């Protein structure tokens with residue numbers, strides 16, 4: 557018997573990951589009746605977009621506004637070093653996840669390789685996966701398939717990667733991006749119209765790819781061959 561998943565904790569590296577990356581997925585979880593909480597491990601101070609003395613405060617306001625648009629239940633914004641999360645001991649990162657976990661039985665984040673090539677993303681997910689594994693909780697990883705990663709690398713200067721091999725098969729889901737777009741628009745400092753984001757969303761359309769792992773057992777995908 558599997559307990560129902562009533563609450564989820566989202567673990568990301570940067571303010572905007574919850575919207576630019578996970579926005580449509582988080583909105584779908586909220587609309588499914590789940591209480592979705594956000595833990596963001598850095599304040600995003602290393603961004604070269606919108607850089608300036610007021611950036612941290614601006615990004616804090618932006619993520620709070622975006623979380624409200626998405627319908628998230630709470631936001632915890634940490635101030636670990638942006639760009640250097642992978643140098644923070646994993647135990648420290650997973651300790652923050654533990655502190656924020658509450659009754660959440662689902663951890664949500666970027667795919668374990670980091671999706672965009674940013675090592676902070678992989679570090680945030682490693683912390684979430686460590687907690688999921690140690691507590692026997694489910695984890696949901698968002699990513700893009702190899703084909704879309706390759707097309708993005710060809711179109712725009714990025715280091716996107718597909719899903720890690722051997723960790724389970726991603727499933728295709730259809731999403732509505734209307735609320736995600738409103739959340740994205742909250743992140744004015746990060747340019748809601750930036751080329752990389754727009755190229756990815758154009759390639760994805762209403763499709764998202766998710767990998768759900770529960771107690772180390774991979775769930776079977778229901779749609780064949782669409783990745």
Ligand SMILES: [Zn+2]
Pocket residue numbers: 569570572573674677
């Ligand atoms: Zn990020």
